[in-house]
Amino acid sequence: MDTTRITPFTAAATSGESITLPQGLTVLYFYPKDNTPGCTNEAMAFRDLHPxxxxxxxxILGVSRDSLKSHENFRVKHELPFELISDPDETVCNLFGVMKLKNMYGKQVRGIERSTFVINSDGDILREWRGLKVPGHAEEVLTFVKSL
Incomplete structure (x- = not known):
């Protein structure tokens, strides 16, 4: 199997943290927007399986283009035990190629394609899911992580 290696990066995250990758086994999930139904369900699924x-x-790390303030409110409101990375300039999104044209109410808009990556401490992408559906996804990622 060919593996893709990520470009190392550091990004601003909730709790005043700077997150650096690669660093240990990481589930990095990209989602469109804080406090929207699908994104909330996805965050809560990862929260519930966090232990x-x-x-x-x-x-687990979540990434969207929302501000740190929005992320912190989202994190507190839903009791998320993991950090959220703010990527307003799309630097991290572009590293992973998750920005896509999507149809929303008949209009084309540019946004984040819901995607998840499992990355090892060397920066190798061990598995990726793109354009995924939320129901059952966190469980599928956990099954993969447990198989390593």
Whole structure:
């Protein structure tokens, strides 16, 4: 299997943290917008499985273009135990190629394609999911992480 290696990066995250990747086994999930139904359901699914991800030595990080303030409110409101990366200039999104033209109410808009990547400590992408559906996704990612 060919693996893709990510370009190392550091980004601003909630709790005043700077997140650097690669660093340990990481589940990096990209989502369109804080406090929207699908994104909230996805965040809560990862939240509910968080102890099992930790038991498998994997950390979870969410990424969207929302501001740190929006992320912090989203994180507190839904009791998310993991950090959220703010990527307003799309630097991280572009590294992973998740910006796409999407149809919204009959108009084409540029936005984040819901995607998840599992990255090891060397920066290798071990698995990726693109254009995914939320129901069952966090469980599928956890099954993969546990198989490593």
């Amino acid at each position: 099992q991800f930790l038991a498998a030595s994997a950390r």
